[in-house]
Amino acid sequence: MSAKQEERGEVTIEFRDVEYQIFGNSREPILSHISQKIRQREILVLLGRSGSGKTTLLRLINGLLKPTSGDVYVNGHAVAEGDPIRLRRGIGYVIQEAGLFPHYTVAENVGLVPALEDWEKNRISARVEEMMHLVGLEPREYAQRKPRELSGGQRQRVGVARALAADPPILLMDEPFGALDPVTRAELQREFAQLARRIAKTIVFVTHDLREALRLGSRIVMLQAGKIVADARPEEFLKIDHPEVRAFAASFEMAHGASP
Amino acid sequence: MRVWTFFASHRAEIFDATIAHLLLVLVSMAIAILVGVPLGMMLVKRRRFRALALGFASVMQTIPSLALFGFLIPLPFLGGIGTRTAVIALVLYALLPILRNTVVGLTNLDPAVLEAAEAMGMTEMQILVKVRFPLGLSVILAGVRTATVITIGVATIAAAIGAGGLGTFIFRGVAMVNDAVILAGAIPAALLALAADAALGLLERRMKVV
Numbered sequence: 117m118s119a120k121q122e123e124r125g126e127v128t129i130e131f132r133d134v135e136y137q138i139f140g141n142s143r144e145p146i147l148s149h150i151s152q153k154i155r156q157r158e159i160l161v162l163l164g165r166s167g168s169g170k171t172t173l174l175r176l177i178n179g180l181l182k183p184t185s186g187d188v189y190v191n192g193h194a195v196a197e198g199d200p201i202r203l204r205r206g207i208g209y210v211i212q213e214a215g216l217f218p219h220y221t222v223a224e225n226v227g228l229v230p231a232l233e234d235w236e237k238n239r240i241s242a243r244v245e246e247m248m249h250l251v252g253l254e255p256r257e258y259a260q261r262k263p264r265e266l267s268g269g270q271r272q273r274v275g276v277a278r279a280l281a282a283d284p285p286i287l288l289m290d291e292p293f294g295a296l297d298p299v300t301r302a303e304l305q306r307e308f309a310q311l312a313r314r315i316a317k318t319i320v321f322v323t324h325d326l327r328e329a330l331r332l333g334s335r336i337v338m339l340q341a342g343k344i345v346a347d348a349r350p351e352e353f354l355k356i357d358h359p360e361v362r363a364f365a366a367s368f369e370m371a372h373g374a375s376p
Numbered sequence: 377m378r379v380w381t382f383f384a385s386h387r388a389e390i391f392d393a394t395i396a397h398l399l400l401v402l403v404s405m406a407i408a409i410l411v412g413v414p415l416g417m418m419l420v421k422r423r424r425f426r427a428l429a430l431g432f433a434s435v436m437q438t439i440p441s442l443a444l445f446g447f448l449i450p451l452p453f454l455g456g457i458g459t460r461t462a463v464i465a466l467v468l469y470a471l472l473p474i475l476r477n478t479v480v481g482l483t484n485l486d487p488a489v490l491e492a493a494e495a496m497g498m499t500e501m502q503i504l505v506k507v508r509f510p511l512g513l514s515v516i517l518a519g520v521r522t523a524t525v526i527t528i529g530v531a532t533i534a535a536a537i538g539a540g541g542l543g544t545f546i547f548r549g550v551a552m553v554n555d556a557v558i559l560a561g562a563i564p565a566a567l568l569a570l571a572a573d574a575a576l577g578l579l580e581r582r583m584k585v586v
Contacts, residue, residue, distance in 0.1 A: 201498075211491060219511060
């Protein structure tokens with residue numbers, strides 16, 4: 117397993133023998149025997165095919181889903197026992213479709229969590245401006261627009277700004293660039309890779325794209341049929357001799373004509 | 377020509393009946409909205425009761441209106457002859473479109489928006505008030521609009537149990553076999569329905585979030 121990471125940083129998120137199964141469903145569990153420690157400031161990429169359980173794993177962290185058995189800990193507290201509202205205000209969340217509120221302006225969307233946290237008006241607007249600069253959107257031009265007046269890439273930028281607005285120590289991202297065209301996608305990946313290093317947060321990033329995983333991750337965990345089958349730093353990941361890793365590597369080479 | 381002479385000679389009476397009709401509709405709609413919208417809100421997170429409540433409202437709608445008025449007359453407290461009974465029947469009629477559209481409007485939303493709202497740490501109440509309600513408002517208003525048009529029509533039948541309104545002319549005209557008298561009730565009722573439909577349609581479009 118992840119020998120290289122063991123010494124560094126405090127554990128922020130921990131899974132202890134977690135299993136997740138849809139109640140009354142006799143099929144294989146969606147996740148089984150997941151034990152995993154995610155340390156402060158890691159950028160952990162969960163890689164796997166559709167249906168491998170990576171999104172489920174992500175949603176267990178902010179309590180959108182509850183494990184069937186086992187426990188998830190965030191900052192040393194069991195997710196199942198704490199107040200889910202408090203927990204979520206401290207965890208940023210970015211999803212593929214962005215999920216911006218269509219009746220809010222960009223500024224209102226970005227300032228959502230600070231407003232929920234009852235920040236003062238001036239502090240919110242200063243923070244919104246700062247966040248918009250951070251994700252490369254000029255506030256004067258975009259702050260008063262509605263989400264429908266933005267491109268897909270701009271919406272995702274707003275999604276990232278919203279997730280970071282209350283300065284949460286943890287950021288969860290579920291294929292945030294998955295629905296974008298390849299050019300915009302590469303652009304946002306590149307920018308986000310730089311941003312991620314600057315903001316120094318614990319990031320859990322779900323993707324099915326090996327190139328994205330290699331580009332962004334400080335560690336890659338591969339899921340297959342609800343189990344962790346590989347766990348390595350990007351430099352070593354492609355050397356792993358597991359059939360699922362090989363399958364991803366092979367399709368990657370086919371798409372790009374050479375090994376990365 | 378007989379129609380116009382009748383209209384001209386009964387202006388005041390027709391006007392009063394129109395006002396009475398309008399009041400009957402407004403009171404019934406106000407109650408139906410005050411019951412239907414909060415009930416719909418409560419059903420957002422209670423899937424089992426949702427089917428039950430919508431089923432009840434659907435059954436109410438299938439009862440022929442004249443029969444519903446008839447059923448209510450012998451009931452103690454609620455029933456009897458007059459305006460109160462008519463209002464109860466009209467509320468029961470208006471409930472289905474309002475309740476159904478409220479539930480649909482509040483639940484049939486982009487799942488990504490709801491997921492984001494929950495993940496940002498909004499409480500159930502905040503999600504209901506700040507996300508579901510504003511995004512579902514135009515659908516709720518569409519239900520109010522349908523219910524209003526239905527109620528204006530059904531309220532004419534309320535005259536059968538002595539609730540007054542434009543139905544008085546219609547029933548009198550039928551009894552007298554006099555088209556002019558029937559039209560004195562039917563035309564203002566139709567105009568009311570058209571006006572309500574247009575006004576609420578305008579409001580509905582203004583509330584729509586694209």
